[in-house]
Amino acid sequence: MNSSASDLVGAHTGKILIIDDERDICKAMADILRDEGHRVSVAHDAANGLRLLTKEMPEVCLLDVWLPDQDGLALLEKVKNLGSDVCVVMISGHANIETAVKATRLGAVDFLEKPLSLEKLVMSVENALRLRQLRAENAQLRMRMEKRYKLIGESKAMLQVRDTIDVVAGKNSTVLITGENGTGKENVARLIHERSQRSRKPFIAINCAAIPEELIESELFGFEKGSFTGALQSKRGKFEQAHTGTLFLDEIGDMSLKVQSKVLRVLQEQRFERIGSDETVDVDVRVIAATNKNLEEAIKKGGFREDLFYRLNVIPILLPPLRERGDDVLSIANHYLSAFSSEEGVKSKSFSASAQRALMAYHWPGNIRELKNIMERLSILVRDDIIEESHLPAEIGGTKRTPEHENSVPFHYERIRDARAEFEKLFILQKLKQYEFNVSRTAESIGLERSHLYRKLKTYGIDPELDRRGESGEESE
Secondary structure (H helix, E strand, O other), X not given: OOOOOHHHHOOOOOEEEEEOOOHHHHHHHHHHHHHOOOEEEEEOOHHXXXXXXXXXXXXXXXXXXXXOOOOHHHHHHHHXXXXXXXXXXXXXXXXXXXXXXXXXXXXXXXXXXXOOOHHHHHHHHHHHHHHHHHHHHHHHHHHHHHHHOOOOOOOHHHHHHHHHHHHHOXXXXXXXXXXXXXXXXXXXXXXXXXXXXXXXXXEEEEEOOOOOHHHHHHHHHOEOOOOOOOOOOOEOOHHHHXXXXXXXXXXXHHOOHHHHHHHHHHHHHOEEEXXXXXXXXXXXXXXXXXXXXXXHHHHHOOOOOHHHHHHHOOEEEEOOOHHHOOOHHHHHHHHHHHHHHHHHOOOOOEEOHHHXXXXXXXXOOOHHHHHHHHHXXXXXXXXXXXXXXXXXXXXXXXXXXXXXXXXXXXXXXXXHHHHHHHHHHHHHHHHHHHOOOOHHHHHHXXXXXXHHHHHHHHHOOOOXXXXXXXXXXXXXX
């Protein structure tokens, strides 16, 4: 071929197995595929084909429907039952729609008719190789996702959480995850999704506390063009985006009663209308909700619908605060310290005995989120192989900050971004105290949108409610 098909589709080469009893056709296919740079093996019956499949583990198999010792479709089914990841392209000189449909259902990625177009043959093989590569990349991505959102620790509470996830992941029941800020509620939601039958479908997350009340309805349900000022074009909401997948409603306790009633309807009927439309949209969505609030108390005060609570609380999962998880603190700290050191390309560090005791003794108001942020900071700033207690932030190392010390803290950092982040955290904490930990008043005072301030609180592991209790001397539940 003067202009090879690979010029059209790329030069991705691989290991190919041809199983066909017509030797002339086999030779022609083998020659053209070798010209394209592929490694090619040939078998003329099902028995030898299966032997080569298990021995050579090809990436693509060109399989004839008619073989002297076994039907090609039966061999295809046998190959798939063996768990092989080979991409099978069926070929036949007596093709019909019924055969092609059956081959596709059995797992074939393409179906070619004889006499073969050599250009179509090369393109089909190239597409099969790309598909196999995508499958491998997706599998690796899933493994990375599992690793990223894994639950670390062997405390009794976390073992119970993991057991619950294993049981409910394959179901479609709604799940309500409760726990303090920073305990890993979104991680649990993502793990449930990744282990469910919806794992290849969308996972859509929305923080109900970070979106102004007047916008949350349009974010969830979408809107039609012209339905309100600024609606210049139609937009799909989070429920539509999550169709066939999972919708994670974080901080659902901050949702208004009006929106709560609409969410309840969607949970019951799996349908809704966009803002400005009378047309009903049907969806298939699994909802996982999370909150750091006591919803039963909110129900008593009239701030949360009792019927929605029971609809969400089908599968309850309570995440314990880090201070109640014993040795898990050190396991999590070592995990993130190793991960961040690897990302920075530096040697992994370890903790001295006194540093370990300090980490265990600290109450961790920001929970895992706070611990993770501190481990990232230590991986960057500490140059020694051993992290001593003196390297830890003052609140963990046991030295109380004085106002003068707070003002000087940013100056011991080498990077301006770290100093800026530390100053911003201290500034926000000071303003929260000034306004009695009222987030709305604090946001207005410092010139930030409420949703923007919530994001910063999440980043710095600050829990206004927990800090308010600490200032007032209240007991934490």
